[in-house]
Amino acid sequence: MSETTSISVASAWRLAATHALPVSIAIVVAVFAVAEPAFLTPDNLLGIVRQIALVGIMAAASTFVIMTGGVDLSVGPVLALAGLVAYFVLGAGYPVPVAVLAGLGIGLFIGLLNGAAIGFLDLPPIIVTLASLSIVRGAALIVGGPDLHSIRDQPIYSAIGTGSLAGIPLPVWIFAAVVLLLVFVQVRTPFGLLVAALGENERAARLSGHRTRITKMLVYGLSATGAALAGIVLSSQVHTASATYGPFGTELDVIAAIVVGGTSIMGGNGSVVRTVVGVLFLGVVSNGMNLLNVPIDVQLIAKGAIIVVALGLSARR
Amino acid sequence: MAGRYSILPLVGFFILVFAFFSFTATRFASATNIENLLSGFSFVAMLAVGQAFPILLRGIDLSVGAIVAVVGMIVFDLSLIFGVPGWLILPVALLAGAAAGALNGVLVVYVRLQPFIATLATLAAYRGLVYSISGRQLVPELSTTPLRDPWIIGLETYFDVGRFLGISSIVKLPWIPLSFVALLALVAVLQLVLSATRFGRDLFAVGGNLEGARLAGINVARVTVAAYAISGACAALAALFLVARLTTATEALGIGAELTAIAAAVVGGVSLQGGVGTVVGPAIGAFLLGVILLGLTLLGVSQFVQQIMTGVILLAAISYDRLLALRVRRAGPSL
Numbered sequence: 233m234s235e236t237t238s239i240s241v242a243s244a245w246r247l248a249a250t251h252a253l254p255v256s257i258a259i260v261v262a263v264f265a266v267a268e269p270a271f272l273t274p275d276n277l278l279g280i281v282r283q284i285a286l287v288g289i290m291a292a293a294s295t296f297v298i299m300t301g302g303v304d305l306s307v308g309p310v311l312a313l314a315g316l317v318a319y320f321v322l323g324a325g326y327p328v329p330v331a332v333l334a335g336l337g338i339g340l341f342i343g344l345l346n347g348a349a350i351g352f353l354d355l356p357p358i359i360v361t362l363a364s365l366s367i368v369r370g371a372a373l374i375v376g377g378p379d380l381h382s383i384r385d386q387p388i389y390s391a392i393g394t395g396s397l398a399g400i401p402l403p404v405w406i407f408a409a410v411v412l413l414l415v416f417v418q419v420r421t422p423f424g425l426l427v428a429a430l431g432e433n434e435r436a437a438r439l440s441g442h443r444t445r446i447t448k449m450l451v452y453g454l455s456a457t458g459a460a461l462a463g464i465v466l467s468s469q470v471h472t473a474s475a476t477y478g479p480f481g482t483e484l485d486v487i488a489a490i491v492v493g494g495t496s497i498m499g500g501n502g503s504v505v506r507t508v509v510g511v512l513f514l515g516v517v518s519n520g521m522n523l524l525n526v527p528i529d530v531q532l533i534a535k536g537a538i539i540v541v542a543l544g545l546s547a548r549r
Numbered sequence: 550m551a552g553r554y555s556i557l558p559l560v561g562f563f564i565l566v567f568a569f570f571s572f573t574a575t576r577f578a579s580a581t582n583i584e585n586l587l588s589g590f591s592f593v594a595m596l597a598v599g600q601a602f603p604i605l606l607r608g609i610d611l612s613v614g615a616i617v618a619v620v621g622m623i624v625f626d627l628s629l630i631f632g633v634p635g636w637l638i639l640p641v642a643l644l645a646g647a648a649a650g651a652l653n654g655v656l657v658v659y660v661r662l663q664p665f666i667a668t669l670a671t672l673a674a675y676r677g678l679v680y681s682i683s684g685r686q687l688v689p690e691l692s693t694t695p696l697r698d699p700w701i702i703g704l705e706t707y708f709d710v711g712r713f714l715g716i717s718s719i720v721k722l723p724w725i726p727l728s729f730v731a732l733l734a735l736v737a738v739l740q741l742v743l744s745a746t747r748f749g750r751d752l753f754a755v756g757g758n759l760e761g762a763r764l765a766g767i768n769v770a771r772v773t774v775a776a777y778a779i780s781g782a783c784a785a786l787a788a789l790f791l792v793a794r795l796t797t798a799t800e801a802l803g804i805g806a807e808l809t810a811i812a813a814a815v816v817g818g819v820s821l822q823g824g825v826g827t828v829v830g831p832a833i834g835a836f837l838l839g840v841i842l843l844g845l846t847l848l849g850v851s852q853f854v855q856q857i858m859t860g861v862i863l864l865a866a867i868s869y870d871r872l873l874a875l876r877v878r879r880a881g882p883s884l
Contacts, residue, residue, distance in 0.1 A: 303665070349864070356821045358609070358665070359867045362808060363860035370856030480805050484669055497663045532677025539670035544660040 253494060253506075253542070257513050264520035271523055278400070284515035285403040286462045288508065290482075291489040292411050293458020295507045296418075296451045298490050300430045301499025302350060302357035304452060306342065307459035307486055308478030309368035314339050314460035315467030315477060316376040319383055328388045332464055339460025340453050342368055347452030351445040361452075365483070372475035380472045393469030403465050410458065414504045427451060431499025488535070489514055492542045514538070556830050558869075559818055563837050570844030577847050583723035584707070588794070590839035591728040592787045596806055597813035597831035598736060599650075599783025602776040604814055605756045607823030608657060608664030610777060613784040613810055615675035616649045617803030619682075620788035625798040626684040628698050629691050635700020643785045649675060650781015654774030672807070679800050695796040704728070704793035728790040732832065735786065739779070740828040752776060757824030812859065813838055816866040822874070838862065 264271040290307050297304045318335035322328070342364065349360045383389060395402045418424035426447050429437040438444045459478075467473040487497075493510025495502025517538065521531050571578040596613050603610040620642050627633040627641065649671070656667035685692040696702060704727055711722035743749040751772045754762040763769050784803075792798050817834025819826030841862060845855050 353868065353871065355864075355867050355871055359811075359815060359821065359863060362811065363863040363867075365808075365860070366863070367857045367860035370853045370858075370860070373853035373856065374851070484672070487669065488673075491666055497666055527680070529677040529680030532680070533674045534677075536670040536672070536674030536677065539666060539673070540656060540660060540662065543662050543666055 253492070253509050253513055256542075257509070257516060260513070260516055260520065264516070264523070268520070268523045271520055276519070276523070278404075280512075280515050280519045281404050281407075282401050283519065284511050285401075285407040286466055287485055287489055287515075288407045288511040289410050289462045289465070290455075290459050290486045291493075291507050291511050292407075292414050292504050293461075294455040294486055295414070295490055295495055295502060295504050296427045297357075297455045298487070298495050298497060299427050299499055299502040300448060300451055301434070301497075302448070302451070303361065303487060303497070304343075304346070304455040304459075305358065305361040305483045306346060306364040306368055306456065307462075308480065308482035309365055309372055310339050310342055310456050310459040311463035311466065311478035311482065312473075312475050313342075313368055313372040313375070314463035315473040316372055316381070316475060318389070318464050318467060319381050319473035320375070322383065322386055322389060328386070331389065332392075335464045336457055336460050339456040339458075339463070343453035343456025344449055346456065347449030350452060351448035369475070376473065376475040378474075378476060380474045382472045383467060384471070389468055390471060391468070393465050393467075403469065406461070406465060410461070411504060411508055418504050423447065423450070428500060428502075431496075431502070433500075485514075488539055492539060494542075556818060556827060556833065559816075559830060559833055559837070563833055563840070566837065566840055566844070570840065570847070574844050574847035577844055580721045580723040582843060582847070584726070586836065586839050586843055587723065587729045588707075588726040589843075590835050591726065591732045592791055593806070593809055593813060593839065594732050594832040594835035595735060595783050595787040595790075596810035597817060597835045598732075598739060598828050599780040599787075600807075600810045600814045601817070601819045601826055601828055601831045602752070602779045603653075603664060603668075604811075604819045604821060605752055605823060605826050606664075606773055606776050607756055607759075607821070608773075608776070609668065609811065609821075610650070610653060610780045611665065611668040611807050612649070612653060612671040612675055613780060614803035614806035615672045615679070616646055616781050616784040617788040617791065617806060618679045618798075618800065619649060619675050620646045620785040621792045621798035621802045622679050622682050622684065622800070624701065624789065624792050625696070626682060626687075628696055628701060629694055630684050630688055635698035635703075638698070639700060639789065642789055643782055646785020646788065647778045647782040650784070651774050651778040653781070654777030657777065658770045658773050679802075683800055684798075685800070696792065697796075701789070701793050702796060704790050728794075731786065731790070735783070736828050736832050743828055748772065748775065753824055809835075809838065809859075812863045812866075815870070816862060818870065820870055820874070821867075834866075 261271075270276060290311070294304050294307065314335035317338045318331040321331040321334045346361055346364050349355050350357050391402065392406075393403055397405055418427070426437065426442055426444075429442065430444055430447060434444060463477065466477060489511040490502075490507050491497055491510070492513060493506035493508070495506055514535075517534070518531065521534065526534075576582060596617075600610055600613060623645050624638055624642050627638045628635065633641075653664075653668050653671055656662050656671070657664050660667070662670070680686070706727040707724035708727070708730070709724050714722075716722070743752065751762065751767045754765065754767055755769050755772050759769065788802070791802065813835035814826075814831040815821065815834070816837060817827070817830030817832065819831060838859065841858060842855055845858060846852075
């Protein structure tokens with residue numbers, strides 16, 4: 233075996249690994265399109281994007297957290313609490329923008345607290361956000377009880393989740409706007425660079441005089457604000473707010489989308505665009521399996537297998 | 550190595566909390582309540598004890614709740630559908646749990662996945678597997694049939710210690726559930742493994758410094774797989790007692806249990822930095838959580854506030870762990 237062959241094999245592996253996800257999406261789409269013609273209809277494709285908008289918003293906003301080598305497990309309850317806060321503010325007679333801002337504000341507040349504990353007290357992210365998962369869920373249940381609160385006679389608020397612009401549902405526009413904003417932040421601002429630097433080598437970033445602690449705090453603030461936005465969109469979509477929304481497992485879906493996209497859970501390597509590809513991939517797979525009537529057990533096993541294969545590939549890189 | 554973390558403060562805190570509720574909550578120090586505590590939280594303690602092993606390696610096992618469900622369903626199927634005798638089911642169930650755990654270890658070592666991701670993936674996959682093998686769906690008429698096998702149901706036994714000692718007329722002692730006795734045995738064996746065997750020393754070495762351990766000739770792959778297998782086997786043991794208590798298994802068994810287990814392990818002083826911890830600690834940590842939750846319930850505190858309290862306890866425990874680490878660093882490397 234000559235040396236050139238082994239190098240070309242290695243580079244082929246690397247090539248396959250870097251483009252594995254777009255290639256897999258193409259393959260999966262092709263398979264589903266052949267197996268079920270209804271898959272490729274515009275209605276279904278739009279349906280896919282609409283279904284993934286909520287997880288997409290959360291995953292895009294949480295990408296920076298993973299890039300810094302952290303994790304945010306508290307997104308589910310934050311989603312629930314933000315919807316409830318918006319519901320109560322609307323009920324008190326305030327206009328819609330105030331309600332939306334209040335919901336986003338509570339998310340930002342919780343996220344900043346998470347970030348402060350992680351950035352300034354140096355506590356491990358997984359435990360801090362696990363604790364806040366429990367605390368925020370308890371708080372949401374105290375605020376809203378276990379019942380559903382229906383949001384009636386609020387046409388403007390309901391439009392957030394159910395309206396559409398140019399034939400495309402508003403949640404999809406919101407998802408797109410969030411992604412564009414975050415991509416801009418990541419590529420064009422010092423903050424974006426610092427996030428990558430933090431994940432790559434936190435000590436070096438700190439010794440270079442960067443404000444790593446504040447950056448960490450903001451990153452978690454951003455993640456929770458994304459979850460709050462998803463909560464507002466959800467409560468508007470289903471016309472109800474409840475403390476039980478965003479059940480256990482929501483955070484795992486969000487993290488799965490980010491890491492399947494190729495952002496390294498070790499930090500440093502990653503991007504918002506990759507997350508979008510990851511969200512799309514999982515969305516396409518789950519929609520296709522639903523169309524083909526694949527039972528839920530096989531879907532869950534497939535999801536686990538996909539995560540293993542995607543990350544096993546990227547570990548070889 | 551275990552010297553950095555003494556379990557004495559934890560035991561002291563446990564006694565303090567216990568005394569607090571004994572004075573403030575009527576019926577807290579009653580025999581019935583202690584029975585509830587012992588039987589309800591031995592299950593959590595088993596999971597926490599198992600969880601200590603991956604965490605000692607700077608890993609984590611998110612799949613324990615799903616393993617509980619898989620093993621529970623295996624017991625259900627073997628006993629009700631296939632009529633396998635109970636004495637055979639028990640070892641098969643433990644082996645199945647160990648195998649499920651070992652797969653986590655294989656994913657971590659050979660596929661080079663982060664433990665968090667590997668066990669996240671198997672969490673999803675095992676949950677799916679539970680539905681695939683669910684006897685409740687394969688044979689719907691069995692779903693209301695309780696398990697009757699004496700070997701399995703027999704696990705839900707209580708010992709009247711007071712009567713045995715002949716003092717039941719003087720003081721009413723709580724009956725001790727078999728699950729608590731099993732937990733004590735489990736803790737004793739695993740603590741011995743951890744502090745007196747070569748495997749235990751290797752475990753601390755790998756968790757403290759992976760590269761150093763590898764260079765010292767320790768078989769890191771084998772140690773890692775074994776640690777995850779132990780976690781899986783502990784989950785299986787917990788599943789057996791849970792199934793015996795419920796006399797059935799459901800698909801939803803053990804949902805969210807991994808979070809409580811991790812919380813108990815961290816409260817019990819197993820450091821997420823790896824290489825520091827005991828087996829006794831997580832077990833005490835689980836009962837500390839139990840005492841606080843049951844005490845608050847008896848005080849009439851809403852279940853929602855309890856959820857908040859769980860989070861606060863977790864934060865307090867991890868802050869304390871952090872404080873200890875800082876103190877050691879300031880005291881210099883000689884410690």
